[in-house]
Amino acid sequence: MAEKKTASIVLFSGEFDKVFAAFTIAIGAASAGYETSLFVTFWGYKAIQKGNLTGTGFLGRMIGLMNRGGLDRLATTRFNFGGIGPLLFKKMMKDKGVALLPELRQTAIDLGVHFLACKTTMDTLEIKREDLIDEVEDIVGVATLIKASQNSDLTHFI
Amino acid sequence: MDIKADVVQDSIGQMCPMPIANLAKNMRNMKAEQILEIQADDEGAHADIRAWCEQTGNPFLGEEKTGDYFKYFVKKGA
Numbered sequence: 597m598a599e600k601k602t603a604s605i606v607l608f609s610g611e612f613d614k615v616f617a618a619f620t621i622a623i624g625a626a627s628a629g630y631e632t633s634l635f636v637t638f639w640g641y642k643a644i645q646k647g648n649l650t651g652t653g654f655l656g657r658m659i660g661l662m663n664r665g666g667l668d669r670l671a672t673t674r675f676n677f678g679g680i681g682p683l684l685f686k687k688m689m690k691d692k693g694v695a696l697l698p699e700l701r702q703t704a705i706d707l708g709v710h711f712l713a714c715k716t717t718m719d720t721l722e723i724k725r726e727d728l729i730d731e732v733e734d735i736v737g738v739a740t741l742i743k744a745s746q747n748s749d750l751t752h753f754i
Numbered sequence: 755m756d757i758k759a760d761v762v763q764d765s766i767g768q769m770c771p772m773p774i775a776n777l778a779k780n781m782r783n784m785k786a787e788q789i790l791e792i793q794a795d796d797e798g799a800h801a802d803i804r805a806w807c808e809q810t811g812n813p814f815l816g817e818e819k820t821g822d823y824f825k826y827f828v829k830k831g832a
Contacts, residue, residue, distance in 0.1 A: 623771045627778035628809050693767040703775045 603630040603750035606741065610639030612670040612682050612697070618643070618754045619700040625750055626707035634704070635741045636732075637714035640754075641721065642670055643701070644711055644728050656722030663721075667697050705731050712736045757815055757827045759791030760784065766795050766823050773799040774806055777828070781812065786832045789815065795823040803828065 603625035607618045618634065626632040636644050647666030651657035675681040689696060695703070705711075711732045717723070718735065725735065734740075745751045763780050765773035773794045780790055792803060800817075803826045807814035815827035 620771045623775045627771070627774045628806060629778075692769060694769045695772050700771075703772070707775060707778060 600631045601629065601749045602744065602747060603632040603752075604635065604741065604745040604748040605632065605752045605754065606635045606637065607640035607643060607754055608637050609754055610642035610670060611673045612685065613673050614754050615640070615643045615667075615670060615697060616700065618752075619697065619704055621752055621754075622704045622709045623700065623707060626704065626709050630750060631710075632704075632708070633710040633712055633744055635712050635714065635736070635744075636717075638717050638721075641713070641717055641723060641728075643667060643697075644713060644732055645723065646727055646729060648727060650724070650727050651722040653722060659721055660723075667701060670697070710734075712740065714738075757789060757791070759827065760788040761790045763790060763792045765799065766793050768794065768799075769796050770798045770802065774802050777803065777806060781828070781830055784830045786830050788830050790828045790830070792826045792828065793820075793823055794826065799826075800824065 605618055605622055607615065609615070622632050622634050642663065645666040647664060647668065649660045649664055651660035670682060671679065672681045672685060686696060713728060713732050713735050715735050715737055761780055761784060763776055765776060773792065773796060777790065777792055784790060804814055807828055812831045813829045815829055817827070818825045
């Protein structure tokens with residue numbers, strides 16, 4: 597059997613609309629039969645956090661406080677209006693039958709998308725493994741990403 | 755179009771990427787030569803289902819307009 601095609605997507609951003617794009621592309625790739633990996637780093641962590649408060653030191657706790665809420669509390673890149681924007685976008689999406697982020701993430705998981713998390717981000721932002729959703733398969737570094745993307749037929753950075 | 759489907763997928767009201775995600779999920783559970791009927795009313799699905807078939811090598815058998823939605827027929831390849 598021919599080796600499966602692979603796709604590597606880096607999710608660096610944590611905004612509502614960019615996470616939406618990353619999940620959608622991951623779903624598209626997995627649907628088309630690509631072995632798909634989503635490398636999550638820095639702000640992208642919001643997409644794989646459970647949403648609880650994080651941090652151990654003072655600054656880490658401050659970040660955890662500002663960044664709490666996980667997937668349900670992402671700001672939009674534009675028209676955020678202090679948090680009102682995402683509510684309006686969610687309403688518009690619901691009215692039109694567009695799937696929201698939790699459903700998209702679950703769909704990606706169901707289709708076998710591999711969620712990989714960056715270790716440096718965890719250390720820097722003081723996020724623990726138990727702060728992340730269980731579906732995160734592994735904690736990795738940049739060498740894993742480079743190796744995977746070198747062999748990938750499809751790469752994206754969002 | 756006189757095609758008898760083995761599995762019917764209701765994607766009416768769904769938007770990208772859900773019709774394709776469900777198409778992929780359904781095909782995984784089907785056997786070769788079985789036929790999937792996808793009912794969808796999203797304009798994007800019109801191009802997407804064909805693109806998916808071309809890329810994955812599963813034959814696209816055709817489409818049929820039924821009221822205000824389309825039926826698309828896809829055969830699972832070997």
